[in-house]
Amino acid sequence: MGVLAFLSGMPAAGGIIVLILGAAIYFIPSFVAVGNRNTSTVVIVNIFFGWTLIGWVVALVMAFADSAAPVVVQTNGKADKYDQLERLNQLREKGVLSTEEFIQEKEKVMKA
Secondary structure (H helix, E strand, O other): OHHHHHHHHOHHHHHHHHHHHHHHHHHHHHHHHHOOOOOOHHHHHHHOOOHHHHHHHHHHHHHOOOOOOOOOOOOOHHHHHHHHHHHHHHHHHHHHHHHHHHHHHHHHHHHH
């Protein structure tokens, strides 16, 4: 018994409810992926391959896989100043910066 034959035997309201419920189940991976970085990829996989059970499961796994928060790396501001000063000194030693330019740049780094 096909889907159309099944739906044709139901009252109109029952058929609409079955279609809405089916669409809601079909797009569960897309709903889960909202807010993730790969939301568009999950929606595309869900639309084009969700009709296969494997495509639906892959989209669902992708939706849950990207829910980790991004890693933020913070550095110590003092260490950055020392690194900048060391780089400026190396440029002065190589002759790229004059002593006056080095002093000006060093003051900028120390004020930051």
